[in-house]
Amino acid sequence: MTNDTPSVNPPKESSTFIPPSVISEPLLSGESYAYYTPCPKAITPQEISPTIHHTVESTPCVLGVDEAGRGPVIGPMVYGAFYLPLDLHHSLLTEKHSFDDSKVLTPVVRANLMHLLNTPGDSLFESCGYAVKVLSARDISSGMMRSPTAVYNLNAQAMDATVEIIRGVVEDRGVDVREVYIDTIGNPTTYQQKLERIFPSLKITVAKKADSLYPCVSAASVAAKVTRDVALEVMYEAVLRGEQSLSPTPETWGSGYPSDSKCVSWLRRNMDPVFGWGNECRFSWGTTKEMLEMKGGARVDWPDEEEEGEPRLDEFLLSSASGKSTGKVGLRDWYGHRQTEVL
Numbered sequence: 001m002t003n004d005t006p007s008v009n010p011p012k013e014s015s016t017f018i019p020p021s022v023i024s025e026p027l028l029s030g031e032s033y034a035y036y037t038p039c040p041k042a043i044t045p046q047e048i049s050p051t052i053h054h055t056v057e058s059t060p061c062v063l064g065v066d067e068a069g070r071g072p073v074i075g076p077m078v079y080g081a082f083y084l085p086l087d088l089h090h091s092l093l094t095e096k097h098s099f100d101d102s103k104v105l106t107p108v109v110r111a112n113l114m115h116l117l118n119t120p121g122d123s124l125f126e127s128c129g130y131a132v133k134v135l136s137a138r139d140i141s142s143g144m145m146r147s148p149t150a151v152y153n154l155n156a157q158a159m160d161a162t163v164e165i166i167r168g169v170v171e172d173r174g175v176d177v178r179e180v181y182i183d184t185i186g187n188p189t190t191y192q193q194k195l196e197r198i199f200p201s202l203k204i205t206v207a208k209k210a211d212s213l214y215p216c217v218s219a220a221s222v223a224a225k226v227t228r229d230v231a232l233e234v235m236y237e238a239v240l241r242g243e244q245s246l247s248p249t250p251e252t253w254g255s256g257y258p259s260d261s262k263c264v265s266w267l268r269r270n271m272d273p274v275f276g277w278g279n280e281c282r283f284s285w286g287t288t289k290e291m292l293e294m295k296g297g298a299r300v301d302w303p304d305e306e307e308e309g310e311p312r313l314d315e316f317l318l319s320s321a322s323g324k325s326t327g328k329v330g331l332r333d334w335y336g337h338r339q340t341e342v343l
Contacts, residue, residue: 016111016230016233017111017114017115017230018230018234019114019115019117019118019226019227019230020035020037020118021035021130021132021134021223021227022227022230022231022234023035023134024234026134026136027076027134027136027231027234027235028234028235028238028279029279030136030137030138030139030278030279031136031138031139032076032133032134032135032136032139033133033134034131034132034133034134034164034165034168035131035132035134036129036130036131036165036168036169036173037118037129037130037131038129039129039173039174039175040084040125040126040127040128040129041126041127042059042084042085042088042126042127043059043061043083043084043085043127043129043175044056044057044058044059044176045058045059045173045174045175045176046058046174046175046176058174058176059085059176060085060086060087060176060178061083061084061085061086061175061176061177061178062083062084062085062086062089062177062178062179062180062181062216063081063082063083063166063169063170063175063177063179063180063181063216064081064082064083064180064181064182064210064214064215064216064217064218064219064220065079065080065081065082065162065165065166065180065181065182065183065217065220066079066080066102066182066183066210066211066217066218066220066221066224067079067080067158067161067183067221067224068080068102068221068224068225068227068228069224069228069256070154070158070185071257071258072255072256072257072258072263072282073256073257073258073263073267073281073282073285073287073288074137074232074253074256074263074267074280074281074282075137075228075231075232075235075256075280076134076135076136076137076140076228076231077134077135077140077154077157077158077161077228078132078133078134078135078224078225078227078228078231079132079133079135079158079161079162079165079224080130080131080132080165080220080221080222080223080224080227081130081131081132081165081166081168081169081220082128082129082130082216082217082219082220082222082223083128083129083130083169083175083177083216084127084128084129084216084219085127086178086179088127089215089216090215092123092124092127092128093215093216093218093219094215096123097113097116097124099113099215099218099219099222100212100218101209101211101212101218101221102211102218102221102222102224102225102226103211103221103225104212105222107229110222110225110226110229111226113219113222113226114222114223114226117130117223128219129169129175130219130220130223131165131168131169132165132223132224132227133161133164133165134227134228134231135157135161136279137279137280137281137282138279139157140154140157140282140284141281141282141283141284141285143156143157144284145283145284155185155186158185159191159194162182162195163195163198166180166195166199166202170199170202177202178202178203179202179203179205180195180199180202180203180204180205181205181206181207181210181213181214181216181217182195182204182205182206182207182210182217183206183207183208183209183210183211183217183221184206184207184208184210188206188207188208189206191206192204192205192206232253232256235280236252236253236280239270239278239280251265251266251269252266253266253267254266258285258286258287264287267281267287267288267291268291271291271292276288276291276292
């Protein structure tokens with residue numbers, strides 16, 4: 001799912017600023033989605049055609065990518081991309097607004113920067129754009145829990161999210177990105193080589209701790225972090241409404257990390273023995289697997305074969321109208337004879 005316009009979220013009693021990148025409908029239904037801000041006024045995209053009298057040149061831009069929420073057992077993982085004109089990279093982000101790695105900034109500072117980024121008239125809004133890819137806990141888990149031959153691991157999902165939002169900015173929206181800076185978890189060289197093959201025209205730099213080295217990556221980390229933090233609040237309030245909690249101070253699920261005692265306590269108290277938890281939890285994490293398998297979860301067996309004496313489904317489908325056997329086995333042949341495969 002992709003969205004380019006601010007969404008209408010349900011009103012909240014708290015004063016928390018809900019950025020347009022937090023879209024309630026897919027978030028609460030467990031769907032992954034992408035969000036892109038409109039191209040800011042200070043940036044001329046490549047799609048604009050030159051007029052008869054003069055040539056309109058596109059604005060050279062720099063783009064940074066970072067993520068938030070890779071390790072938690074609760075909530076989405078969010079990848080953020082942040083772009084702005086090359087000539088404003090340091091003056092606007094570092095000198096004027098003091099962007100830094102989101103982990104260094106306080107929640108209040110991060111929220112204020114995100115608010116300015118979405119406030120018409122502010123220099124950040126007029127000159128900068130951002131995009132996020134919100135990977136739901138449900139989709140992360142379903143990918144990681146596939147069969148061993150088809151597993152979609154977290155690194156592959158992260159790579160695809162990075163490629164998607166870069167393409168969304170560069171190819172779909174025509175932003176003239178010249179330089180790309182990306183924070184990495186694994187081997188920077190391998191990661192960079194993969195991206196260079198996909199985007200051969202871009203100058204790409206992948207580095208560890210890029211969020212503290214390059215201002216555009218710092219800004220991307222803020223957009224990703226604030227989106228995830230507010231998304232967790234929206235999801236938690238929905239859970240409370242579903243439970244119809246009457247407690248004035250219900251126990252929260254904390255940061256969502258397995259190392260957080262509040263998170264583990266919440267998981268234990270809210271675990272259904274059969275279904276576990278809702279769309280907010282990553283079932284592929286060791287924390288939830290252990291609770292379901294060792295802490296009282298009901299075990300469900302899915303037999304591969306029909307019970308003895310019961311007719312097989314393929315036998316029913318393969319029976320001919322004349323009652324004669326076809327001499328073939330397997331549902332494949334019921335749909336028609338398959339030609340010899342050439343490997």
